[in-house]
Amino acid sequence: xxxxxxxxxGEHGLSSDEYDRILAILGRExxxxxxxxxxxxWSEHCSYKSSKxxxxxxxxxxPWVICGPGENAGVIDIGDGxxxxxxxxxxxxxSFIEPYQGAATGVGGILRxxxxxxxxPVANINALRFGEPAHPKTRHLVSGVVExxxxxxxxxxxxxxxxxxxxxPSYNGNILVNAMTVGIADVDKIFYSAAAGVGNAVVYVGSxxxxxxxxxxxxxxxxxxxxxxxxRPTVQVGDPFTxxxxxxxxxxxxxxxxxxxxxxxxxAGLTSSSVEMSDKGGVGxxxxxxxxxxxxxxxxxxxxxxxxxxxxxxxxxxxxxxxMARRIFEKWELDFAIIGTVTDTNRLILKSRGExxxxxxxxxxxxxxxxxxxxxxxxxxxxxxxASDALAEIDVSPARTLLEMIASPNLCSRRxxxxxxxxxxxxxxxxxxxxDSAVVRIHGTDRGLAITAxxxxxxxxxDPVEGGRxxxxxxxxNLTASGATPLAITDNMNFGNPERPEIMGQFVxxxxxxxxxxxxxxxxxxxxxxxxxxxxNGTGILPTPAIGGVGLINNVSEKxxxxxxxxxxxxxxxxxxxxxxxxxSLFLHHLGNGNIGxxxxxxxxxxxxxGDFIRxxxxxxxxxxxxxxxxxxxxxxxxxMALAGNLGAELTSPPQDIPELAWWFGEDQGxxxxxxxxxxxxxxxxxxxxxxxxxxxxxxxxxxxxxDGDSISISTLREAHENWFxxxxxxxxx
Amino acid sequence: MKAAVIVSPGSNCDRDVQVAIRQxxxxxxxxxxxxxxxxxxxxxxxVPGGFSYGDYLRAGAMAxxxxxxxEVVTRAESGVPVLGICNGFQILTECxxxxxxxxxxxxxKFVCRDVNLRVEVTDTIFTCNYRSGQTIRIPxxxxxxxxxxxxATLDRLEGENxxxxxxxxxxxxINPHANPNGAARNxxxxxxxxxxxxxxxxxxxxxxxxxxxxxxxxxxxxxxxxALAIA
Numbered sequence: 001x002x003x004x005x006x007x008x009x010g011e012h013g014l015s016s017d018e019y020d021r022i023l024a025i026l027g028r029e030x031x032x033x034x035x036x037x038x039x040x041x042w043s044e045h046c047s048y049k050s051s052k053x054x055x056x057x058x059x060x061x062x063p064w065v066i067c068g069p070g071e072n073a074g075v076i077d078i079g080d081g082x083x084x085x086x087x088x089x090x091x092x093x094x095s096f097i098e099p100y101q102g103a104a105t106g107v108g109g110i111l112r113x114x115x116x117x118x119x120x121p122v123a124n125i126n127a128l129r130f131g132e133p134a135h136p137k138t139r140h141l142v143s144g145v146v147e148x149x150x151x152x153x154x155x156x157x158x159x160x161x162x163x164x165x166x167x168x169p170s171y172n173g174n175i176l177v178n179a180m181t182v183g184i185a186d187v188d189k190i191f192y193s194a195a196a197g198v199g200n201a202v203v204y205v206g207s208x209x210x211x212x213x214x215x216x217x218x219x220x221x222x223x224x225x226x227x228x229x230x231x232r233p234t235v236q237v238g239d240p241f242t243x244x245x246x247x248x249x250x251x252x253x254x255x256x257x258x259x260x261x262x263x264x265x266x267x268a269g270l271t272s273s274s275v276e277m278s279d280k281g282g283v284g285x286x287x288x289x290x291x292x293x294x295x296x297x298x299x300x301x302x303x304x305x306x307x308x309x310x311x312x313x314x315x316x317x318x319x320x321x322x323x324m325a326r327r328i329f330e331k332w333e334l335d336f337a338i339i340g341t342v343t344d345t346n347r348l349i350l351k352s353r354g355e356x357x358x359x360x361x362x363x364x365x366x367x368x369x370x371x372x373x374x375x376x377x378x379x380x381x382x383x384x385x386x387a388s389d390a391l392a393e394i395d396v397s398p399a400r401t402l403l404e405m406i407a408s409p410n411l412c413s414r415r416x417x418x419x420x421x422x423x424x425x426x427x428x429x430x431x432x433x434x435x436d437s438a439v440v441r442i443h444g445t446d447r448g449l450a451i452t453a454x455x456x457x458x459x460x461x462x463d464p465v466e467g468g469r470x471x472x473x474x475x476x477x478n479l480t481a482s483g484a485t486p487l488a489i490t491d492n493m494n495f496g497n498p499e500r501p502e503i504m505g506q507f508v509x510x511x512x513x514x515x516x517x518x519x520x521x522x523x524x525x526x527x528x529x530x531x532x533x534x535x536x537n538g539t540g541i542l543p544t545p546a547i548g549g550v551g552l553i554n555n556v557s558e559k560x561x562x563x564x565x566x567x568x569x570x571x572x573x574x575x576x577x578x579x580x581x582x583x584x585s586l587f588l589h590h591l592g593n594g595n596i597g598x599x600x601x602x603x604x605x606x607x608x609x610x611g612d613f614i615r616x617x618x619x620x621x622x623x624x625x626x627x628x629x630x631x632x633x634x635x636x637x638x639x640x641m642a643l644a645g646n647l648g649a650e651l652t653s654p655p656q657d658i659p660e661l662a663w664w665f666g667e668d669q670g671x672x673x674x675x676x677x678x679x680x681x682x683x684x685x686x687x688x689x690x691x692x693x694x695x696x697x698x699x700x701x702x703x704x705x706x707x708d709g710d711s712i713s714i715s716t717l718r719e720a721h722e723n724w725f726x727x728x729x730x731x732x733x734x
Numbered sequence: 735m736k737a738a739v740i741v742s743p744g745s746n747c748d749r750d751v752q753v754a755i756r757q758x759x760x761x762x763x764x765x766x767x768x769x770x771x772x773x774x775x776x777x778x779x780x781v782p783g784g785f786s787y788g789d790y791l792r793a794g795a796m797a798x799x800x801x802x803x804x805e806v807v808t809r810a811e812s813g814v815p816v817l818g819i820c821n822g823f824q825i826l827t828e829c830x831x832x833x834x835x836x837x838x839x840x841x842x843k844f845v846c847r848d849v850n851l852r853v854e855v856t857d858t859i860f861t862c863n864y865r866s867g868q869t870i871r872i873p874x875x876x877x878x879x880x881x882x883x884x885x886a887t888l889d890r891l892e893g894e895n896x897x898x899x900x901x902x903x904x905x906x907x908i909n910p911h912a913n914p915n916g917a918a919r920n921x922x923x924x925x926x927x928x929x930x931x932x933x934x935x936x937x938x939x940x941x942x943x944x945x946x947x948x949x950x951x952x953x954x955x956x957x958x959x960x961a962l963a964i965a
Contacts, residue, residue: 147843147844150844151844154785154844154846154875154877155744155746155785155788155789156746156785157746157747157784157785239788240785240788241743241744241785241787241788241789241790242788244743244744244746244785244788245743245744331769332743333743418846419845419846419847420844420845420846421844421846422844422846422875423846424846424873424875424937424940424946425746425747425750425783425875426749426750427749427753427939427940427943427946428946429946430945430946432947441945556945557945
């Protein structure tokens with residue numbers, strides 16, 4: 001009698017079509033272990049079945065790209081024999097259920113993806129989205145997620161150097177926790193996951209396997225409903241101390257010549273690591289499950305293969321190197337077990353207590369994984385909102401509005417968060433959190449990596465194509481503003497249920513816009529992650545293609561700039577075109593009417609021209625400070641620079657042809673604010689390059705003064721800017 | 735000068751201290767693995783920051799029983815200079831080289847930020863490059879930095895000038911607002927009775943490079959190197 005009932009198939013998240021496909025591949029009915037393996041490998045989380053078709057449209061190549069998407073992380077050449085390895089990954093579903101462990105294991109997982117490839121991680125950043133502050137769960141989730149990220153990163157000793165945080169009601173039931181790790185390796189010491197060498201030992205190292213996290217990948221591939229508490233056992237538990245030992249042991253072994261291939265056990269644990277390694281290498285793998293180090297007795301093959309216990313790795317070793325490798329792992333007090341061999345059968349064969357409990361041909365398990373070109377509809381666009389129409393019934397003071405906005409949840413200081421992260425350990429954080437990009441030096445040199453993450457979901461929901469363009473462009477801009485040459489990005493695509501055509505339309509649109517921007521800015525995608533089904537009871541999140549970017553500064557001590565007014569009497573210059581675009585601005589949002597109009601358009605030609613111009617001026621040494629303009633527009637950017645430098649400014653009158661509030665709060669793209677002592681030279685260069693420019697003020701004093709005499713002291717601004725977060729977390733104000 | 739940095743499983747500021755010593759001394763410190771009880775003869779021992787043994791049980795409690803720590807205790811008692819930073823300070827209190835304990839921060843959260851310290855004594859090899867009462871800026875990064883000891887011990891530390899640093903405002907004022915973790919009497923660092931051991935929560939190795947924000951911490955490493963080179 002069949003043990004695989006339709007109910008069991010359903011519980012494994014497989015459709016009846018998908019089950020028929022399994023029957024065809026095996027030529028028989030699967031047993032429960034085999035069904036479990038198919039179900040996790042074919043889950044949305046592991047197979048990218050709804051997104052694969054579209055992800056292929058993203059540009060992934062450039063002369064400096066060593067390895068694009070498909071491996072554990074992306075690899076780029078950063079010169080001097082060094083490579084930068086990085087990736088961003090989501091841990092959204094687990095973090096909502098269990099915020100501390102969900103976020104902590106998200107950090108642990110992405111760290112492993114990077115050091116699996118031979119890199120020492122040098123920085124973590126993150127992109128977080130929470131529900132509205134007034135929602136009863138938000139405070140608890142913020143607190144747990146921040147503590148979890150800090151708890152893991154602080155203990156392992158990798159600095160968490162920055163990130164972004166937004167609040168929006170669309171995340172009330174589905175928060176987003178996207179973690180990114182950046183590491184540095186020698187270009188000739190990069191490790192890949194393709195298994196090779198028939199007869200070579202397959203080695204398991206790290207923590208023991210327990211019953212935690214079984215079916216985490218399946219859980220992350222479904223919507224939430226009210227029975228959320230039942231999903232708690234699917235969340236893994238992290239142990240950063242073990243990961244620190246695993247990191248040091250792996251890097252020690254990698255310095256020798258023993259490893260053929262290595263892969264971390266992330267989502268779907270031993271299953272996905274063994275399947276991916278054998279598939280990429282075109283070989284088979286045979287395991288004796290009795291040799292897998294386990295935490296609990298009587299674990300079944302099903303549990304061992306589907307466990308998502310953390311801090312584990314699978315390696316193929318060269319013959320004769322097993323004992324040397326064992327000594328290294330034993331020194332670090334970690335388990336080391338030879339659990340199988342590489343075979344020439346192209347099959348995944350599992351034995352337990354002398355019996356074969358699984359026998360699956362690997363190529364069809366991977367190649368015949370379902371791929372859906374899901375139905376999609378283009379997002380209906382809103383008409384462009386003229387500034388005069390947007391402002392028709394608005395009469396507020398710019399200074400007063402600045403003070404309110406700078407103290408609002410989406411613009412206030414994130415100090416409460418980043419002071420819980422050790423952002424200085426490793427001794428190379430030359431630009432700490434709070435700026436446009438964080439900058440970490442490449443150890444022992446004066447070269448630095450600029451790192452940032454960004455996305456503006458309220459633009460993406462209004463016009464996914466424009467929003468996709470903007471997310472990539474803003475990351476490029478953030479890197480440029482710190483003096484870096486932008487090199488490549490990783491993307492974390494967070495969306496709702498792809499089975500709904502309007503959600504799929506958001507996904508398709510964002511990819512389209514991102515691809516255009518990547519192409520225009522020579523800014524390829526080298527790694528990424530997709531998180532779908534971010535919905536609760538049928539309500540999806542704002543489309544959130546979070547972009548993490550890396551750039552290079554060749555001479556940090558001279559060519560890095562920060563967004564802080566530095567000295568009295570500098571001219572403040574604005575570069576880029578200002579039209580006063582208020583549609584989807586934080587200004588309108590602040591006044592309660594943010595969801596109208598088209599988002600600001602990104603002119604990729606102007607973007608490139610303006611950014612290249614800014615970088616050239618920084619390189620010439622003419623710029624004393626630089627900040628890109630984004631959320632909240634010009635006046636917010638000025639205030640941020642004043643706060644960072646603890647120095648005021650006197651501002652000139654807005655131009656006649658733009659309404660005053662649109663000038664101060666419009667969110668036109670491709671703009672930078674710089675200070676300089678040599679404005680004639682900088683302006684002359686801007687004229688030559690065709691970059692719109694305007695002197696908008698001069699630094700000095702302890703007050704921001706507008707041309708109409710309206711003013712606000714830096715200390716008042718600071719109090720408003722700094723107080724919101726700690727007060728909200730402590731008292732429940734919202 | 736020969737220095738040794740004790741490396742435990744979970745140490746993570748060992749390399750930062752190595753860089754700071756190399757910079758001030760011009761020589762490489764020995765990176766000594768905790769499991770090796772044979773500690774070479776050195777002029778200075780540093781127990782660095784991190785999360786030895788993951789801070790499990792209690793911060794520093796497990797590392798205090800490492801094979802090499804018994805030797806560190808003996809050397810400390812015989813007068814060899816020992817510097818314990820952050821987790822190193824926690825370890826030194828756990829093995830009773832220094833009095834008191836480091837409890838969880840009063841705010842119950844990890845705190846990573848620059849703090850101001852008032853230099854309370856300058857008659858030690860660690861602090862002789864500072865002026866008495868000088869305010870210096872050095873970062874903290876810890877979960878358990880809330881120094882506690884009974885009143886008699888605190889009075890004795892004060893009476894015997896064993897308090898090396900206290901958390902203060904930029905103007906050098908000692909008050910609760912300047913205290914990042916609730917430490918008794920704003921204590922950030924203390925000396926052993928014979929003044930050759932300094933335990934401190936702030937990380938001087940993180941302020942030893944202008945590119946990282948300042949050099950107030952470098953002055954400590956320079957002072958130790960100079961004093962030990964002469965001795």
